[in-house]
Amino acid sequence: MDIRKGLNNQAVGLLPLLLLMFLNNFYTYLVSFVIAGVFCVVSCFTFWGLFRGRKYQFMLLPTALTLILYSLFLFLRLEPVLYLHSPLIAEWLLVAVLSVIGFSKRPIIGRVRKSNRPALKRAPLRTALNEFFFVAQIAQNIYTLHLFILLFYMILPENYQHIWVERLLYREAPLFIGLGIIVYEQIRVSMMKHGLAEEKWLPVLDKKGKVIGRIAYSVSLTSQARHYCHPVVRIAVVYDGMLYLVKRGSVQPVSPEALDHPFYGYVLFKQTFEQTVRELLGNSLTKGEAKPHLLVRYPFENERVTQLVSLYVLTLHSEEAFVNYVKTAEGKLWTPRQIEENLQQGLFSEYFEKEYAYLQHTVLLAEQYTAKREQPVEVSAETEPVTVSPTR
Template sequence: MAPQLDSLRVFIVVEVTFVLSLIISRLVRTRIVLRLARKNNPLVKNYLSESFRIAFQAQYGLSIHLLIILGFFVFSTITHPLFNRLLVLLIPQIILILLIFMEGIRLRILDKKLYREEWLPVVTETGDVTGRVAKSVTKDMKNKFMHPVVRVALIFKGRIYLKERDQSRLLDPGMLDYPFEKYMQYNHDIEEAVRNSIGSESKNSDIPVRFLLKYIFENENTKRLVFLYVSEIVDEITFNSLNLTGGKLWTETQIEDNIGNNIFSECFELEFEYLKNTVLLSYHLKNTDS
């Protein structure tokens, strides 16, 4: 019987030592992270944070186990050897297995979430890609990173089609704007992004488009490298094939009468003057000549 009790006591001493080491590591974790991640590598910081998180969960679980053992030996009169072994040896194993099981479930959920995640390229003012970040993450970081966005102005016989922006939009929800706007995805080219923006809102993405200009838009909520395209349609059949709903065609005069009245999106008001003096002017001149 004595060797059995000694082995249990040794196990308890080892468990106490392990918990104390976890407590000490928690107290100095900031220094450890700074020492091992001096190069500001986000991957290293993430790995360290995950390791500490799992270690602290083990600390909490084993600390509760030690409290149960302390309470049992202080207040209980049960001295059966089998019960002692179950209490000292089996419970911590169950705790660690549960932690592993819960971590596996968490990683599986995270993996599914990342699979569905939209990854946006981080770009410079010249358009060079320097990295990527999840869309759900960058929305909470406001304008820390700049992402490319494609916008397509839809013009039918000299009138611009506008509809209310979805309420889920980060920028100007509910304001009038083009129906076609989309973040460019990581590893997608610009033409693919343009077609995706059209295809997500209409049933015909095979319409003529051409590039107009590139500019930087920034406010307190977002920072974007905007690529503005235009699709000029003169054929009514082609326009109707888009099956657009919820918007209408605006004439140049109607837009000018409402500029600055908190009706249109910020980007549209910035772009309208350019459209007016290029695309719309060209359309009017062609129709005047004819």
């Protein structure tokens, strides 16, 4: 679910209208309109035909509507008005169109959010729409401010008015405003893409655990993204039949400051579970010791997160290896009896409360059985040895 695919400079869609304003300085309004109209049609065909589904350019829509409304002045035969105020009329029509489009933001975004499109295609589309409405609002505000400035200038006494100021306000300012918006948006989009390139990405899973997209790690922490399912790896450390538990961080979204396994983390995009396990353990893996093995994989969901949890178990038998693994953690070993006495008391994390039953009836039970087998059999001194007579 790469939102970078929806990060395009939406302000580029203003170019056909800016071309009309520019050509008005050299050609008649009719020639300028024809050239700008052809350029707009070619642009629409390029983005909505050739690049459909890959690149989105929604600003061409209000630009096309503005040119259509502009053409009405041609049929109304308002040549004197168009001859003097062609750029101003185009600007006024653009502000009117953007004002109407602004009211449609919420229903359009809501319809896309609830659509049956795959999440992989829906996220870039929503990103492009949000960028479009953002640019449209900026263009509407700046051009509206320019129209108010122009109106204020018109009511000034004649001795305060100058020809070069009129030319600047009537013909050049709208063009400079549009170009300024395009440059600003290009810088902004480039900065956003650069920031996202350094962002960590999490895979998004469907109900079957299949990767259907990706999302930025920072975005996944927001409440709006809690319905996205991400894979998580957790590693339980077992030593001498006991579980090693540490306190979770205070900023953890699930069970902050509760007791939990020492190793846990998200599986990043294009990363395997085994790679995540190795990263979590770091350089602690030693030769001769048992490697972590997968115990259970289960879905986890609460009011904050939706995850597919993979629980791995690392069973250690030597004190040296145990100290090597937990040297950077501050925790302690818990016996099964101590854990059972404190379950459902809010002491352990939500994850651990769900996982302990699996640990109790598999790994811990096997450790107890192994410990009993290794205990030496004590022979009482009062017991007489049994003599077996040879069979005749």
